[in-house]
Amino acid sequence: MTQPLVKVENLKKHFPIKGGLLGKQVGAVKAVDGVSFFINKGETLGLVGESGCGKSTTGRMLLRLLEPSDGKIYFEGQDITELSTGEMRKMRREMQMVFQDPFASLNPRHTVEKILEEPLIVHGVKDKAERKRRVKELLEVVGLNSWHAKRYPHQFSGGQRQRIGIARALAVNPKLIIADEPVSALDVSIQSQVLNLLQDLQKEFDLTYLFIAHDLGVVRHISDRVGVMYLGNIVELADSEELYDEPMHPYTQALLSAVPIPDVEHKKDRVILQGDVPSPSNPPKGCPFHTRCPQAFDTCATVKPVLQEAKPGHYVACHLYE
Amino acid sequence: MGSPVIEVKQLHTSFMTDDGEIPVVSGIDFHVNPGEVLGIVGESGCGKSVTSLSVMGLVPSPNGRVKGEILFKGENLASASEKRMRQIRGNEIAMIFQEPMTSLNPVFTIGEQLTESLRIHRKWNKKQAMARAVEMLKLVGLPRAEELVKEYPHQLSGGMRQRVMIAMAMICDPTLLIADEPTTALDVTIQAQILELMKKLNKETDTAIMMITHDLGVVAEMCERIVVMYAGKIVEEGDVKTIFQNPKHPYTVGLIQSVPDMREKKERLYSIPGNVPKPGSIQQGCHFAPRCAHAMAQCLEETPALKSFDNGQQVRCWLYEDGKGAAANDTAIG
Numbered sequence: 074m075t076q077p078l079v080k081v082e083n084l085k086k087h088f089p090i091k092g093g094l095l096g097k098q099v100g101a102v103k104a105v106d107g108v109s110f111f112i113n114k115g116e117t118l119g120l121v122g123e124s125g126c127g128k129s130t131t132g133r134m135l136l137r138l139l140e141p142s143d144g145k146i147y148f149e150g151q152d153i154t155e156l157s158t159g160e161m162r163k164m165r166r167e168m169q170m171v172f173q174d175p176f177a178s179l180n181p182r183h184t185v186e187k188i189l190e191e192p193l194i195v196h197g198v199k200d201k202a203e204r205k206r207r208v209k210e211l212l213e214v215v216g217l218n219s220w221h222a223k224r225y226p227h228q229f230s231g232g233q234r235q236r237i238g239i240a241r242a243l244a245v246n247p248k249l250i251i252a253d254e255p256v257s258a259l260d261v262s263i264q265s266q267v268l269n270l271l272q273d274l275q276k277e278f279d280l281t282y283l284f285i286a287h288d289l290g291v292v293r294h295i296s297d298r299v300g301v302m303y304l305g306n307i308v309e310l311a312d313s314e315e316l317y318d319e320p321m322h323p324y325t326q327a328l329l330s331a332v333p334i335p336d337v338e339h340k341k342d343r344v345i346l347q348g349d350v351p352s353p354s355n356p357p358k359g360c361p362f363h364t365r366c367p368q369a370f371d372t373c374a375t376v377k378p379v380l381q382e383a384k385p386g387h388y389v390a391c392h393l394y395e
Numbered sequence: 396m397g398s399p400v401i402e403v404k405q406l407h408t409s410f411m412t413d414d415g416e417i418p419v420v421s422g423i424d425f426h427v428n429p430g431e432v433l434g435i436v437g438e439s440g441c442g443k444s445v446t447s448l449s450v451m452g453l454v455p456s457p458n459g460r461v462k463g464e465i466l467f468k469g470e471n472l473a474s475a476s477e478k479r480m481r482q483i484r485g486n487e488i489a490m491i492f493q494e495p496m497t498s499l500n501p502v503f504t505i506g507e508q509l510t511e512s513l514r515i516h517r518k519w520n521k522k523q524a525m526a527r528a529v530e531m532l533k534l535v536g537l538p539r540a541e542e543l544v545k546e547y548p549h550q551l552s553g554g555m556r557q558r559v560m561i562a563m564a565m566i567c568d569p570t571l572l573i574a575d576e577p578t579t580a581l582d583v584t585i586q587a588q589i590l591e592l593m594k595k596l597n598k599e600t601d602t603a604i605m606m607i608t609h610d611l612g613v614v615a616e617m618c619e620r621i622v623v624m625y626a627g628k629i630v631e632e633g634d635v636k637t638i639f640q641n642p643k644h645p646y647t648v649g650l651i652q653s654v655p656d657m658r659e660k661k662e663r664l665y666s667i668p669g670n671v672p673k674p675g676s677i678q679q680g681c682h683f684a685p686r687c688a689h690a691m692a693q694c695l696e697e698t699p700a701l702k703s704f705d706n707g708q709q710v711r712c713w714l715y716e717d718g719k720g721a722a723a724n725d726t727a728i729g
Contacts, residue, residue: 123582230670260438261609265653265666272663287582294655294664317657331587333612335654337636345591346584349552 076150077111078249078281079135084108084144086130090354102354104130106305106361107144109380112249117275117282119296119313121289121328125350127305128285132251135283136168137161148249166196169242173254175234179226185212185237186222192244211240214277216270232263236270243274251283256291268295289332293317301325304361305353307380311387321389324362360392368393399426400571400603401450401488406463406473408442408449416460417675419445421627424701427571430601434618434635436608436650440671442627443607447573449473450605451490452480467571486516489564493576495556499548505532506544509563516567531562535592554585558592565596575607590617611654615639623647626672626682629701633708643710646683681713689714 085107092099105127112118120128133139135146137153146153153164169192172178179188189208198204209219215236226234235255242250252271256264268291274280286292292299293313300310301322309322320326327344334341346365351357357364363373372392380390408420420442427433437443448454449461452472465472467488472480484490492498500508509531510524519527525544532540535558548556557577564572574593578586594617597604606617614621614635621638623631623646631644642648652665669686681687684694693713701709702716 123584232670260671261611261650261653262438262667263670265655265664266668268655268664269666288655289583290655290657293657293660314660328584329657331583332657333586333590333610333616334657335611335615335639335651337615337639339615343587345587349554349585350582 075114078114078149079112079283080145080147081111081131081135082109082145082147084131084134084146085142086127086134086139087142100354103305103356104353105134106353106356108302108305108307110300110307110310112281112283114248114281115275115279116297117284117295119292119299120283120285120302121287121292121299122302123287123328123350125304125353126302127353128287128302129253131302132170132253132283132285135249135251136165136170138170162195166245167247168249168251169245169247171235171238171242171250171252171255174258175231175238176226176258178238179234181226184223184225185229188226188237189222189241189244192241196245207244211244214243214274215240216266230263231259232266235259235267239267239270239274243278246278247280249281249283251285253285254287255284257286257288264291271295289317289329301328304350304356306361306390307388308362308391309387309389310380311384311389315384315387321383321387321394322362322391323366323368323393327367360390397429399428400467401605402426402464402466403446403450404464404466406446406449406461406465408445408454408462409460411458411460414675419627419674420449422463423624423627423629425622425629425632427603427605429570429603430597431620432597432604432606432618434606434608434614434621435624436611436614436621437624438609438650438671440626440674441624442674443624444575446624447490447575447605447607450573451484451488452477482516485512485564485569486567487569488571488573489567489569490573490575491557491560491564491577493579495553495560495580496548498560499556501548504545504547505551505559509544509559509566512563512567527566528562531566532559534596535559535562535565536588537562553581554588557581557585557589561589561592561596565600565602568600569602571603571605573605573607576609577606578613579608579610586613593617611651623650626677627674628682628711629709630683630711631709632701633706637706637708641708643704643708643715644683644712645687645689645714681711 084105086105087101087103089098090100108131122128130139134141141154156164186208189211190204193204193207208222212219212221217236256267259267284295296313299313299316300307303324309325320329327346330343348365351364359374359376360378363369378390378392380388383389383394403425406420406423409416409418435443450465454461461473463473506525506528509528513519513524513527528544529540532543537543537558578589608614618635620634622629625646631647642651649667655664667686680695680697681699684690699711699713701711703709
């Protein structure tokens, strides 16, 4: 296998909790607590998990929109955690982001043309005519019309706005797109339009996606491989078919069984988890999931399991498989 | 089965705006049988939440207008006085909202909020009411109920708050519970807990539930009968099995096929072209016609009526008027 496009090693993000009279650090929210994965060129890696599991933080760290507390990120073999701010900005030409909220992520006072032009200006396309031509081209690529260029974001529906967000990400011809919940604010019938668009663009421009979402159905549909996160850790990572058909980690099993299936004949064997996700500022010792795990035993409370290859290409962090 | 708990006839709800009167719900009929779970499904802007607000008499006046009949135990709520509505709300018809964060008052304790309706509707004293509140919290599966009644909403997690909301809605033994997207703000594992709880309460207390949601999975799991709404109108109605296995309206067919299935990977998702129309933008004809793959000239001009089938399924579509019906189902995938 050739070198992966992105390789992440032991990435951590601890947000400090300040307290006391002098504002000393009294603790840390361990939003991401040591994740490692890689993304091959042209593939889609899905990242799923419930709110607060650290999936969005991971996505933002890849672009260094948030500085990692620890760990390494390699993009095409180069360690980008070492880059200066200026160098990193140039690097972002290769990696772009699509955000969740199509209402909040577009500047309401700029026309679509200005929104799409901005990344081109930042990344040094000096010729104005060239930029205008590119804007038209981008709008057509994402299924809008070139006459939409003069309009403002509020004149578009949610689905169209998300298309503009995608066009902005594509403007500089990136290799990697990090999509953070790109369809979760959209209605079902619009969601499928945007998912189809993302798949078409991937084929056309040979894009690599990191697709972050909480909707397990959407993630299966779009991803080649899927990683499941819980409390700042990846607990399982495998090919999407394999992960959904034969989940190994008890959390993945519970998560998959919890999703309501739109089919009345579907027989379910539901594992209902008790309680809530523990606070990331005070995560449980040992395996982060042991407090809710139906199969936990003594070791789970004391030793934190590491992500290991249990089957070829199927990684799981669980003492049951050691 | 007895007579329905609530029967809505020709409900029209509209809002006065600067651009004139905008109809949001235009002439819908449905009923909920005792002890039944009815699902109302549709995308944003289809009028499903406004329908529930109309039933509760919570459409803001003076801009909101509600016309039609809402028969609850033979009484027309659409013309009931505000005083009468206050006696019914929270007592005989209760509601659970989507946002467990914003629908609890942050400055009152859980106990105070839970007992309010008992003290108003039943005139119970504080001690009696508090004992019942503790009992309710235990029923909805919350631990350490005795201490919880003294705590404030911010001390609870999202799932716990939604349980408190359910306890609050159920405390006066309502005949009808309206749940507006009760699990949308929750994570899937917490959603599974809440749905399980609602199913249990429905069986044990025989409270009828009107479940409003956009999530077809939740509907398949919870409901016995479904009403599908699109742009202010009911386009299809039937029991849950019929709707999922033999949907007739092109919109229902498209909606079901648009959902990515977690159990198998499709090459490509079916998608309905275009966007949900703005309320009031379609004046004549079938509201779905501009996005429909089967639209005919007639669809753009005349509004189809709801047509009933032998199995109780009802469809509002011209395709089924004269037996050329099977078309929608076969060709939608293409």
